[in-house]
Amino acid sequence: MRHAINRLGVKGSVLVIKHGRPWLDYATANKADTSYLINSVQKSMTATMVMREVQKGKLSLDDRLSEYFPDITGAQDVKIRNLINMTSGLDLAQGEKLGTKHFVSDEDNLEADINKTVYNPKMLGKWHYTAVNYVYLCGILSKIEKKSYEKLFKQTYIDPLNLKHTEFLWSNEKELHDSHWVPGYQKHNGKYKRVHHAKAVRDAHNELGAGSIVMSNADLAKTISAMLGGNLLTDQSRSILFKGEKPKYYNGGFYNLQDYKVANGAGAGYYTFLRSTNNGKEMIIIQSNRTKKGVFFKTRNKVNQIMAVMLNLEDAESLGL
Template sequence: MRQQIDALGIKGSVFVIRKGKILLNYADSNTTDTSYLINSAQKSLTAAMVMRLVQDGKLSLQDRLSKFYPEIPGAKKIKIEHLLAMRAGLHLKPGAKLGRKHFVSDQDNIACDVKKTVFDPKLLGKWHYSSLNYVYLCGIITKVTNKSYEQLFHETYVEPLKLKHTEFLWSKPHRILKSGLVPGFFYRNGHYDIIKHEAALRDAHNELGAGSVVMSNQDLAKAIRYVLTGNLLTKRSRKLLYDAQPPSYYNGGLYHNDKQKTKLANGAGEGYYTFMRTTNDAKTMIIIQSNRTRKNEFDKLKKSVNQVMRQLLESQ
């Protein structure tokens, strides 16, 4: 298994569990406790926070977006369940980016995003990937709880699971240092260039619940296991959250493979990669993270990691 993973050429940290036992836990270039920006893999944790509010009766999957943000185009037609499944028909205007160049607050970012949001009624109910869906979900849970997303994340995951290598990218320098975060690099002109922290920080604020947290492999594994099998959600809540339809079989921040009974998440940006593959019971899992990235290699690596997961399942 290690030879198969090393053959991928991913420089970073590797964590593999098979049938509930650690099979591999090693690092190439970094350490096993190194933390990385998990980017879109964070969506799965945000989705579970939303579902917990639904479970507690503080929110409904049928609630309309207009209940919280009536100014968003198409808000009267869009439901919470649409946002979770990336089927809300929302996207940004051509050329627009999430948030603003100079961060003011989460609320200001959302207000800024609203002005750049486009609703396409033809896409309502059809899968269309956009982090915008999860940014609005963050705003909604903040309105419902009167707590910041960061506070809710800490209360949901960091504190109960005692995560030691998890921080928001904008945490104080000594906390970031303690988390084990390494800089992100991108390959260009024959060598790896470091991604400037200021640029990464701005993007992290703009991708609030979809790309702002750094985690080590073992912390991410703990959180995913907690979401899939812990007492955060009931079986019924998980069934509702992960009810996914073709073509993408995506819901709740995760892609689903019903045939293999597995779930997966990927993250890429700011010089970092995160690949997470797990069985539905979280007993067999692969997490590979890296802080060295190249243009046009992400999709290839996703498929290669899928193949490694298939081989791991076949070996059980």
């Protein structure tokens, strides 16, 4: 297993969980407890926060977006479940980007996004990946709880799970240092160039609930385990959120393969590859702060193959083979 992972050529940190316990925990660069920007892997955490509001009775997956943001075009047609599963028909107008050029506040970003959002009714109920869905989910969470998404995230994950190496990318220098964070690098013309931190922070603000958290492998594994098998959600909530309506291959921030779940993150010089069984007992997490154009999708597919082999080995062991 270690040899197969090392052949990927990913420079970073590796964690493999078997039967709920660390099996491999090492670094090919940096350290095992280094924290990285997890990018889109954060979406499943935001979706879990939304589902907790459903459990409390403060929200329904069938609520219309217009109940919270009536000025969004098409909001009267779009349900909360559409936002979670990327089937809203919403997107940014062509050529537009999330948020603002200079960050002022989450509210200011939301207003800017609302003005740039377009709606295609023919795409309602059809899967189309766009982070704007999760930005609006963050806004809904803040409206319901009357707290910032950042504070809600800390109250949901960082404090109760005692996460030691998890921060928002815009945290101060000491907090990032204490989390064992490393900056991201992108390869250009044969050399790795450090991503400008101010730009990365701006982008993180603009993708609030979809790409703003730095985590170590251990913290990420603990969080995913709590979501999939802990007490953050009831069994019923998990079955609705992570195995819900069409499209079956993407629900609640995860891609659902036959035997395991997939979440990937890429951006600002970071890769995160997460694979987990439905109960969180078997898991592969590989993170890096060295990225190169054209490598992500190849590596993603190879990590899938390694996870499939790992699960086949698990099946063989259970049969005494």
